[in-house]
Amino acid sequence: MRILVSNDDGIFSPGIKALGLAMRALGEVYVVAPDVEQSAVGHGITVRRPLRFKHTASAGFGEVPAYRVDGTPADCVVLGVHLLGRPDLVVSGINIGVNLGLDLTHSGTVAAALEGTSLGIPSIAFSLDTSGEELNFAEAAAWAVRIARLVMAKGLPKGVLLNVNFPAGVPKGVMVTRLSTHHWEDKVVERLDPEGRPYYWIAGTPVGEEEEGTDLFAVRRGYISITPVSLDFTAGELLAEVRRWVAEL
Numbered sequence: 736m737r738i739l740v741s742n743d744d745g746i747f748s749p750g751i752k753a754l755g756l757a758m759r760a761l762g763e764v765y766v767v768a769p770d771v772e773q774s775a776v777g778h779g780i781t782v783r784r785p786l787r788f789k790h791t792a793s794a795g796f797g798e799v800p801a802y803r804v805d806g807t808p809a810d811c812v813v814l815g816v817h818l819l820g821r822p823d824l825v826v827s828g829i830n831i832g833v834n835l836g837l838d839l840t841h842s843g844t845v846a847a848a849l850e851g852t853s854l855g856i857p858s859i860a861f862s863l864d865t866s867g868e869e870l871n872f873a874e875a876a877a878w879a880v881r882i883a884r885l886v887m888a889k890g891l892p893k894g895v896l897l898n899v900n901f902p903a904g905v906p907k908g909v910m911v912t913r914l915s916t917h918h919w920e921d922k923v924v925e926r927l928d929p930e931g932r933p934y935y936w937i938a939g940t941p942v943g944e945e946e947e948g949t950d951l952f953a954v955r956r957g958y959i960s961i962t963p964v965s966l967d968f969t970a971g972e973l974l975a976e977v978r979r980w981v982a983e984l
């Protein structure tokens with residue numbers, strides 16, 4: 736089995752190293768990841784400038800082929816498939832920080848799995864709650880292998896990926912969840928540069944309801960959250976109502 740490993744924290748992140756080395760238990764692994772941090776870039780792809788694809792022996796993956804790209808996580812998946820061949824599985828992460836609820840719209844980690852899914856490849860995004868003292872990537876990576884093995888055995892429907900979030904510390908178990916309302920309430924911080932010109936920072940605070948059955952509920956209670964996520968963004972429950980509206984146009 737061939738496994739393409741990517742992320743958005745960059746190729747030198749401890750999370751992707753733990754994931755990539757652990758995935759060797761399942762088959763042939765190759766790593767294609769951004770050269771620098773790409774957090775919150777979402778599903779952007781780079782179409783207005785060329786991309787570089789560089790072998791990166793210094794990233795600590797040993798005999799596992801590892802390449803860095805001066806682009807986004809989605810770029811990495813596109814180039815990885817094109818240049819190294821189609822994998823049987825795409826895994827992304829292990830992200831430093833959770834990706835819950837509406838975070839998925841901004842997450843580069845999830846975007847790499849979305850790109851794999853859009854290419855028809857079973858894909859999984861892995862993120863870790865870093866609110867604890869130590870970042871237990873080894874524990875998360877061991878679980879990631881078990882989850883990936885199950886996905887390969889059971890298969891995923893076309894257009895569906897798994898979004899997996901690990902709690903801080905040793906997981907109490909696993910919950911299959913729906914997305915919560917977790918999101919970031921952003922403020923815009925305005926400052927002046929030395930020449931008196933204004934510049935702005937977007938800086939958010941994470942908020943969300945811990946409704947039972949959601950990803951946030953699971954992670955906050957120390958469980959691994961596994962959420963099946965669809966590429967189909969259609970709000971199916973509204974189709975009939977919007978059709979009625981259209982009659983009034």
Ligand SMILES: Nc1nc2c(ncn2[C@@H]2O[C@H](COP(=O)(O)O)[C@@H](O)[C@H]2O)c(=O)[nH]1
Nearest residue numbers: 743774775776838841842843844919938939
């Ligand atoms: N809207 C904001 N979102 C933020 C902010 N800081 C972090 N984030 C969220 O974190 C994740 C990053 O995920 P990654 O997979 O790209 O590392 C992402 O979901 C962002 O929404 C913030 O200040 N504002």
